[in-house]
Amino acid sequence: MKVELGKLASQITTEEQRNFFSQEMDGFYMLFTRYLDDTAKGTKIDWDRIQSPSQEQVVAYKDIPEITTSSDLNKLAVLKLNGGLGTTMGCVGPKSAIEVRDGMTFLDLSVRQIEYLNRKHDVSVPFILMNSFNTDDETKRIVQKYATHNVDIITFNQSRYPRIKKESLLPVPRSPDAPIEQWYPPGHGDLYESLYTSGLLDQLLAQGKEYLFVSNVDNLGATVDLNILHHMVDTDAEFIMEVTDKTKADIKGGTLIDYDGHIRLLEIAQVPDEHVEDFKSIKKFKIFNTNNLWINLKAIKRVMDEEALELEIIVNNKTTDSGEKVIQLETAVGAGIKHFKNAHGVNVPRTRFLPVKSTSDLFLVTSNLYSLVHGQLVVNPKRMFNVVPLVKLGDHFKKVQDFLSRFKTIPQILELDHLTVTGDVTFGAHVELRGTVIIVANHGERIDIPSGSMLENKVVTGNLRILDH
DSSP: OHHHHHHHHTTTHHHHHHHHHHHHHHHHHHHHHHOOOOOOOOOOOOGGGEEEEOOTTTGGGGGSSSOOGGGGGEEEEEEEEEEBSSSSOOOBBBBGGGGEEETTEHHHHHHHHHHHEEEEEEEEOOOEEEEEEHHHHHHHHHGEEEEEEESSSSEOOOOOEOOTTTTTTOOOOOSSSSOOEEEEEEOOOGGHHHHHHTTHHHHHHTOOOEEEEEETTTTTTOOOOOHHHHHHHHOSSSSSEEEEEEOGGTTOEEEEEEETEEEEEEGGGOOGGGGGGHHHOOTTOOEEEEEEEEEEEEHHHHHHTTTOOOOOOOEEEEEEETTTTEEEOOOOOOGGGGTTTTOEEEEEGGGGBBBOOOOHHHHHSSSSEEEEEEEEEEEOOOOOOSOOOOEEEEEOOOOOHHHHHHHHHHEEEEEEEEEEEEEEEESSOEEEEEEEEEEEETTTOOEEEEETTEEEEEEEEEEEEOOOO
């Protein structure tokens, strides 16, 4: 591997580019040798040493004092993880460019939130986007339209690592400008390294910034919370992870554990096979990581200077279009929690976790369950229950274009508990769904839900064609 990486670097003619590439490959090589080491030792987490976190390790949001002053905001920067593509939802380009509400994208809504924050509190919180080589060009093009807005937008790139051939454990690319699909962004755990090597960390510290609020660009609930920020300052915590109560929809989410008296993030990829069902249990692991993180910038600098950062490696097995088996070595940003002082979790309301991973999630955020206030989604006060309905839309709805074509308007769902739709189903305008609704069109059949329908605790199957006259 070392020889092959050297060969790749030697093909670059300009010294500056070669140095940058070599630095990136050094980071990759360290990850690779740790992976070999772990594989040789068979290092698995010792299940018997896992305990539920204590009350000091996970604090309830309701126990945090409410704050009215905003002076802490002068030391804050906000970062969105923007490396992902919208491929699972059938979109080309950055996921952040998908329209989610009233003609606005994830990016539009995020910028709007920060703009409002800056205007309301008369501060200048910078808005940072960590892109990957997949999303960088398009994102830079999109953010140009905010040049005149009251928000300082900074973009930087996470690393680009070579995919590894599973059989030979050699890099897939044979040249530094090999096709894009032979490389991969190594997960959001790369945040620390990229922030440090890009010079952005030093730049933020020089501007007097001390705290960084990190979240996924597709989580529309992740707004700046003054109470959590002040709690961080007050408790001298270098790292706070927002967690929330697990539901059956979140069984794969990473969770906080006490491991030998220390707080750690446990991801499903690290769980021994025989304990996966335990991990998914809501009884034993009651919370999961929202990936809303508050991190002290000086502490990141210290950990990186000391070269002390060791994040658990997540091995992602892939098969290329040509059928070759490859592996990607990735890390999660939340796994850094074990390296920071006074680190702990805060158990926040579910409203701070509104990710859009699928069109089923898109259905929820575009419905009347939420209204939009200064770029933030707020739960409709008319909703009687504090849990979000469980929505499962079938393959016919999987891609955003198909999803949009199947609804004249998004149904009203204030009183919905559960919705399952499979097969060739379309919805007219102003449909209302209540309780549990299951709609199944079998193969070769089609169901059109008429405009103005109200379905409450109904199962609909068979054929139902409505012809517009």
